[in-house]
Amino acid sequence: MTDTNIEGQAVPQMPKIDKDDCCYSIDIKGLNKWYGTFHVLKDINLQVTKGERIVICGPSGSGKSTLIRCLNRLEEHQEGTIIVDNVELTNDVKNIDKVRREVGMVFQHFNLFPHLSVLENCTLAPIWVRKTPKKEAIADAMKYLERVRIPEQANKYPGQLSGGQQQRVAIARSLCMNPRIMLFDEPTSALDPEMISEVLDVMIDLANSGMTMLCVTHEMGFAKQVADRVIFMDYGEIVEEAAPEEFFNNPKHDRTQLFLSQILAH
């Protein structure tokens, strides 16, 4: 992990948190979740404003994936409220569908549909969920494939692409739904080192376009460059949250310090 050439760059300002609840993109209050008797998320409170970019880090098993998977109801929570894009996530299927349409998710292992071509991967949901006419969906998909810099792979199948290319297709697939919020769960940790930067470049580009992003990652260079806030989780709790400069130069909590010393050591 290097952190050169990022020091000089201007750290984005912390956006002013609007006190008005209606304007949060994501509003989590008193969230608790258990797997059986295992208390995996403990009293999570988190507000994300529109356009904010948040990086979540923490040791393995600390509940990072679980937290962001609660945001589009891939996981159910037992206590507390989660409001995403002004819709509360409950058992109501209609609300869940509404949220999922507005929230894109990128997985560690890409999860592309192997039996569909790259283009079909990108157009399936717009056509069948958003009811976009097919021609328009294809044009949109090509636009986003260009944006992730692989329009020439449109007619290939996922199995024919490298890991980095597959992850970029996965990002394009999510973008094709025109989401307002993007969730990333360790999008580069399954990639060979030489492919990490091509995916991070796309994510940086996306961050600069004003997308609201929650990103679980250990790419600290990425965090320093684009994050408005870094959140550190441990044992299911949010232990510390701060602007990246503060977070990396001046971690307050001893657990954060330990984590940072481990992760920056090599």
Add this chain to the structure above:
Amino acid sequence: MTDALIHTRLPDRAPPISEAGIIHWARANLFSSVPNTLMTLFSLYALYMLVPPLVNWALINANLAGTDRTGCDANEHGACWTFIKVRFNQIMYGLFYGANPDQIWRPVLAFFSLVGLIIPLFIESFNHKGKLAAFVLIVFPFIAFALIHGGWLGLPIAETSEWGGFLLTFVLASVGIVAALPLGILLALGRRSELPIVRGFSVFFIELWRGTPLITVLFMASVLLPLFFPAGVDFDKVLRALIGITLFQSAYVAEAVRGGLQAIPKGQFEAADALGLSYWKKMLFIVLPQALKISIPGIVNTFIALFKDTSLVSIIGLLDLLNMSQTASQGHEWKGYDTEAYLFAAFIFWIFCFGMSRYSKNLEESLDRGHKN
């Protein structure tokens, strides 16, 4: 700077003689060890003992001339294909069409229309596959029934109880296969459903049929089913067999499909969920295409088993290909020639089962996109 090194590629060479060719193959596969060599010699001897007499009997010395058994009786060293020739219509189409050869164009027309309608489904560039498939599956069975059954436009009626032979085998197997596939898929989905009632019902239904032999199912369909209906309602015997076969077959299809569903990684479901696809769309577009591809060998196995098991309808008095062949050889006219009858039936069964098995292999290969995840 000194001269740069220029690398020239070595030309490809043909492999040394011992590494390729028939001698190498034989040495590696047939004579690699003492037991292997003994096996090879024994097999060659067995073939030498079996094949020439069989060829002599079935082809060289066989009888085909004439229309009665006199020729066959005179030449006992050859197969009596005269019998099959004379009774061909009865064995292929059953009693009604055997007795009314001028009507045989009806099942033949139905069969070849079906073949003609199915062919475009396999042509890549044909654009109306969905509509045509729907026509073949939903409308065509009625047309075929009207044609084969008759009773309109002056066509003599061929009662279903008089359908038989290959015609009956084909009707029972194809309708059973086509009707059981969607039912089996629904049952497989039901068995993995999160709704306890749906899941419980599916498990109960599947295990009920899987735990019962087909012969029992057919017997119950024939004897018990009418008890549930008022006395006046007479249920067609073939229809009863079809219902029994379909329900039975659907349980096996369901289990084959379930194996495929289990092989789909969780990430595929999650990605589909995250994109906002509803349950049915997720299943239809993402999960089933992948799961069915994995289940093809299993599904085809159940089809082949069903195709052969249709012979069990003899228990309810229907005469399929096998039973009709046997029946034909039992009258005094052709008594003693049942070997020919069985061989002929076996040959027809083999053609269809082998065809299905090859087709499933092709389908698997053409669906393989060369991916791993």
